[in-house]
Amino acid sequence: MPAWLVTLGWAVLKASLILGFVLFNALFLVWWERKFAARIQSRVGPQRTGRPFGYLQSMADVFKLLSKEDVVPARVDRWMYVLAPIVIFVPAVLVYVVVPFGPNLIVQDLNIGILYVAAVTSFTMIAIVMAGWAANNKYSVVSAMRAAAQLVAYEVPLVLAVIGPVMLAGTLSLQGIVRAQEGLWYIVVQPLGFLVFLTAGMAELNRAPFDLSEAESELVAGYNIEYSGMRWSFFFLAEFSNLVAVSAIATTLFLGGWQAPWFLPAAVKGLIPPVVWFLAKTYFLVTVIMWIRWTLPRVRIDQLLDFGWKFLLPVSLANIALTGLLFPVLVRLGWI
């Protein structure tokens, strides 16, 4: 076989694996979030579609979405309207290129991995503004404007929070950062960075309590208001894909990625494969984010921007300074 064919084969295989992972995630997490939210509210959640526990609920949703009419309202900006769902979905999948699922389970270990993540996820904002503008609807424009303000405000602390682990590991490659956490997870030395990352990450995801751009009670639905059927479900897929991506990146940076907990003896560590550790930590973080969503009420737009610029940004800067100051101490202690 010629070399280019092998490369092509691998590329297609990896791409389909990642797409499969994203789709499976969406199916599973829709069901999981419904069940989780229901239990928090003392309900039972889906139970009749697929007994027990309504495990077929997401499949029913898929068929509902597929069978819906694809409405393109009159007077929309057609090109942008059609492109926006694709523009939002592609970066949501592209992030997974650098996510290390295991020691050898990574699509491409870029040496600027974390920079790549920050760059790719910024595309989401363009897609949201496209969708909001193209739909020719007041609510969606308001929503897109809010999303833009929010994403700009939270992108900065997010990236600054990432700098902590990067400083400690001395590399931008995600695989390198995971390997550097062999002895100690960075959440122990970077608790502030972890909290800032999680908060800013949730704001990036447009998830409650920062779901201002899809505030149903204020804006009907948000930037995806005019979309229906499959086009709408692309937004939905991207949202859940981003949710997993943020959790996966947080796991990689702060929770040791695919590494087993450092305090376990070596014999126990060998029992569970790394990819299981990685997925378990990721889904744990996903659940924590859901828990936060179903606990806290939505913030106002001025509170949101205040919080981003006046609190998270100084805190993340202080975190970098602290990391720099404590770095020699940590090295002396042999923690990193």
Added chain:
Amino acid sequence: MEAAVTRNRSFRDFLIYLYRAARAIVLGHAVTLKHLFRRPVTIRYPEEEYHATPWHRTYPALVIDEATRELKCTACMSCERACPPGIIAIERAQGEDKKTYPGEFWIDMLRCMECGICVEVCPFDALEMVPEYKMTAYHPDDGIFDKERLAVVVRGPKTPWPRRKGSYLEGGWPT
């Protein structure tokens, strides 16, 4: 003015504010976590039954006098006039002793709003709200209850509302 004052907080005020916010967030999550491990309150209706209390008021029904085994209603038409949506229809009939009784008595349960006004106006206590709640029907016509469907024996005086113990969630009422 007020807003300006809060904006120029001292650093100490800011720290207090921060502490309160953090405390509220942590407590909120503790509450939701507690609820997560509670038993859901949902009653899965066809499989599980809701045990309505005897004083549960669902829809108006015709009371049967336990002594004479006859309807208490005298077809005075007060309820028909009082019903806000006007969905009670009565056909007055007369027995040999000149006493009037309802020959036919219909209530359109599909439009009844269960306000209980008919019960209030009835001068003979011939109507009563009953705890029965299974009113589903396969045909709209079955939603119009006739005299037979409406006639029930209302048992004894109702006990007062119990305070806390023995709610329907904790095992249900005696039926």
